[in-house]
Amino acid sequence: MSFETFEENKEKKEIPNDPEQTEEKMVDYEMPDFSAIEAEERKDALKKIQELEKKSGLKLSKTADEIEEKIEKLENLHNTKEGPTEKKLEKRELYENMVNEIKNEILEHVDSREYQKKLQIEYNGNAEKAEREQKKRIENLETVKINILSKEELKNKLEDIRRKSGVKFGNFDAFYVRDCAGIKHELFVPFDNDDEGYCIEQELLHASTKIYEGMSDKAVKLLDKSYIKQGLFGVFSNKQDRYYKDPSERLVRKQILDRELEALGIKKYGEKFADKHYDKMMEYYKKGKFSWNANEFIKRTNPKRFKQIFNEIAKNEDEKSIANG
Numbered sequence: 001m002s003f004e005t006f007e008e009n010k011e012k013k014e015i016p017n018d019p020e021q022t023e024e025k026m027v028d029y030e031m032p033d034f035s036a037i038e039a040e041e042r043k044d045a046l047k048k049i050q051e052l053e054k055k056s057g058l059k060l061s062k063t064a065d066e067i068e069e070k071i072e073k074l075e076n077l078h079n080t081k082e083g084p085t086e087k088k089l090e091k092r093e094l095y096e097n098m099v100n101e102i103k104n105e106i107l108e109h110v111d112s113r114e115y116q117k118k119l120q121i122e123y124n125g126n127a128e129k130a131e132r133e134q135k136k137r138i139e140n141l142e143t144v145k146i147n148i149l150s151k152e153e154l155k156n157k158l159e160d161i162r163r164k165s166g167v168k169f170g171n172f173d174a175f176y177v178r179d180c181a182g183i184k185h186e187l188f189v190p191f192d193n194d195d196e197g198y199c200i201e202q203e204l205l206h207a208s209t210k211i212y213e214g215m216s217d218k219a220v221k222l223l224d225k226s227y228i229k230q231g232l233f234g235v236f237s238n239k240q241d242r243y244y245k246d247p248s249e250r251l252v253r254k255q256i257l258d259r260e261l262e263a264l265g266i267k268k269y270g271e272k273f274a275d276k277h278y279d280k281m282m283e284y285y286k287k288g289k290f291s292w293n294a295n296e297f298i299k300r301t302n303p304k305r306f307k308q309i310f311n312e313i314a315k316n317e318d319e320k321s322i323a324n325g
Helices: 034-056 064-079 085-110 113-122 127-143 151-165 198-209 217-225 241-245 247-263 275-286 292-299 303-312
Strands: 145-149 175-178 185-190
Touching: 085 127, 085 145, 085 198, 113 127, 113 303, 127 198, 145 151, 151 185, 175 198, 185 198, 198 247, 198 292, 217 247, 217 303, 241 247, 247 292, 247 303, 275 292, 275 303
Parallel strands: 145 185
Antiparallel strands: 175 185
């Protein structure tokens, strides 16, 4: 097996809002403004819905029954404690169901007409090449072997890969690997890691293009040039820049941001990226509304390059061989 890319999985973090400060005052009784009360109630209800949406990875466009079913599955998954074999099997099964849901969502997107149009732009208007690449990515997603293990089993598997390959690398919560010929490829994810699906999403995105194999030269150059170094004044590199600047790692985070922009109602995938989308994205970024991976892409990308990146690179552009979520 050839190892090309690894990626650390970190929990997404949100910036909590400061509680509103109220001041008690004695006032004369007045008839309440019911329109204002109703507006506040709807605002609170919407906030709760958005919190549930973010927690479970669901979309508001789904029916109420679908939403309730998905929330119940995720809550059962998170509330299951390590213990008897029956509980572990139940948790593994719930996680497997979530994996299949996320895989189907990504497949649906890659198979869309909008996705093919982006690929055509990326490949300089070559419709045949775009269609060919789209079919290849769909095949990659359909053929990737998904190994669902416990965290301990995954750790042992990673150690076995280290021993056989002789390559030194750190510990990861999940990873993707392919053989030298790029024929066999599989990913390894833990069912007892409460990551709400972000881990499996990232690994599937790596698998969709088999790392650099499906990346266009245009995408590689653009993702490389748009990177902002995180060292002093953005001129000097820090120890993480080499990893995060890798075009395959940049692409995965761009894809995740793409999905979150749509889920949050900021921008549809087929919609052209404009200034209003950038402004709204930065507003949500400052409020901590995005996942950790999406935040990393925003933080490390030149603001002047966002339009070009989102308007010219297909969502599942590419990735490389071993990557962790």
